[in-house]
Amino acid sequence: MGNQVSTPFLLKTSIFLSLLFASCYGLYWNGASPLVLPFVGAGVSRVFFEVPLETNISLSFTYTSNLFIIQPMNPFPSFELKDGILVIVYPWKTVMYKMRISTLPPSVEILHTPSLGRGKSGLVIYRVGSSIPCQTWIEDNLGCRYYPYEEKKVWVSLVGWPLTTTRYQLKIVVEDAAQNSVEKLVSYSPLKTTYRVRTIPLAREFAKEQGTEVNLTNLTGDPLKDYNTLMAAFAKQTKVSVFELTYRRSGRGGQMFTNLPFLPLQEFAFSSLFGDERRFVLEGKVMRSSYHYGIDMVAPSNTPVVTPWGGEVKFADYNGASGNTVIIDHGLGMYSVYMHLERIDVRTKMMVRAGQQIGIIGKTGYSTGIHLHLGISIQGRYVDPTDWTNQEWLENHILEPLRRYGK
Numbered sequence: 001m002g003n004q005v006s007t008p009f010l011l012k013t014s015i016f017l018s019l020l021f022a023s024c025y026g027l028y029w030n031g032a033s034p035l036v037l038p039f040v041g042a043g044v045s046r047v048f049f050e051v052p053l054e055t056n057i058s059l060s061f062t063y064t065s066n067l068f069i070i071q072p073m074n075p076f077p078s079f080e081l082k083d084g085i086l087v088i089v090y091p092w093k094t095v096m097y098k099m100r101i102s103t104l105p106p107s108v109e110i111l112h113t114p115s116l117g118r119g120k121s122g123l124v125i126y127r128v129g130s131s132i133p134c135q136t137w138i139e140d141n142l143g144c145r146y147y148p149y150e151e152k153k154v155w156v157s158l159v160g161w162p163l164t165t166t167r168y169q170l171k172i173v174v175e176d177a178a179q180n181s182v183e184k185l186v187s188y189s190p191l192k193t194t195y196r197v198r199t200i201p202l203a204r205e206f207a208k209e210q211g212t213e214v215n216l217t218n219l220t221g222d223p224l225k226d227y228n229t230l231m232a233a234f235a236k237q238t239k240v241s242v243f244e245l246t247y248r249r250s251g252r253g254g255q256m257f258t259n260l261p262f263l264p265l266q267e268f269a270f271s272s273l274f275g276d277e278r279r280f281v282l283e284g285k286v287m288r289s290s291y292h293y294g295i296d297m298v299a300p301s302n303t304p305v306v307t308p309w310g311g312e313v314k315f316a317d318y319n320g321a322s323g324n325t326v327i328i329d330h331g332l333g334m335y336s337v338y339m340h341l342e343r344i345d346v347r348t349k350m351m352v353r354a355g356q357q358i359g360i361i362g363k364t365g366y367s368t369g370i371h372l373h374l375g376i377s378i379q380g381r382y383v384d385p386t387d388w389t390n391q392e393w394l395e396n397h398i399l400e401p402l403r404r405y406g407k
């Protein structure tokens, strides 16, 4: 509800009111977009806009019980606006806004673009030029945003092309306090990626074996029925969604990044790779088909798992099909995810240092054998961890650009 009033009123030049500057708030406006202010609607006796300008212009204002909206009635830019003062006079007080008019959009200079393909990650680095405060983010064609990290007007963001998205586009958006905005497409070197399709047989006893950790007592002995019972029990025991936990970057920059390849095990063999489309077959029947959002590293039981880089533990607990799971925030929106651990040696909110043991390898959750599942999430998007385990890729695509632009 609320009142909807639209009244043209005049804007004139004068230089009084300098005595009343006590309650003055800073405000930015581009003179074109509606300007919305918090407002106490009742009892307003006068609203006017003082600018050092000879021309009269018409503004319209609309108010509801708590918002006040100003809009120019002349087609922009048929008049020239300069910095001025907006005054709202209530019977009991006068509120003034020192108005800075800015019509110049911010500038964007892209300094580094990534090489990207389905499931791949990289860095976008850009410089923003603006004389007034502004905010910026990177938006993709799926409507998701990446929030970059800033240092001296240089913005850095890791980005990741989701595995199942065929067409991917990124744009930088900058919006200043006066509502001027600019958008710029991010070009990238395209990478061709191919992923495997694999069939994985499940043992007849799969549900019985894995079911003990979720206290499955209602098993029937029918492997197909029991499989579904197990999946339902896993779903019930899922405490966090990795996406929810990782889709925004923390306030942390890239200080924890080191030149050590991201390898949580000393010696291992790869089994499933990132992007594998896996068909799980039980008694000749495909029970489940899913993409693999990490890499599986096989090593003997009791092998310690270390975090290759330091960071903050965001989650350390049993998490349904992921089994015993640890999630670590390394900064810049990059998180590592460790699944199926036999034992967890860290706690949520704990800071860990590079090389610290976080648990031992296992087969908890939806797992057909002892292995470590390593996932890398970039602001909620799982990307291929193989790149992060490769020193050369890490140096060329992440560390060198970060150093070059002073991170």
Ligand SMILES: [Zn+2]
Binding pocket: 272, 292, 294, 295, 296, 372, 373, 374
């Ligand atoms: Zn896995």
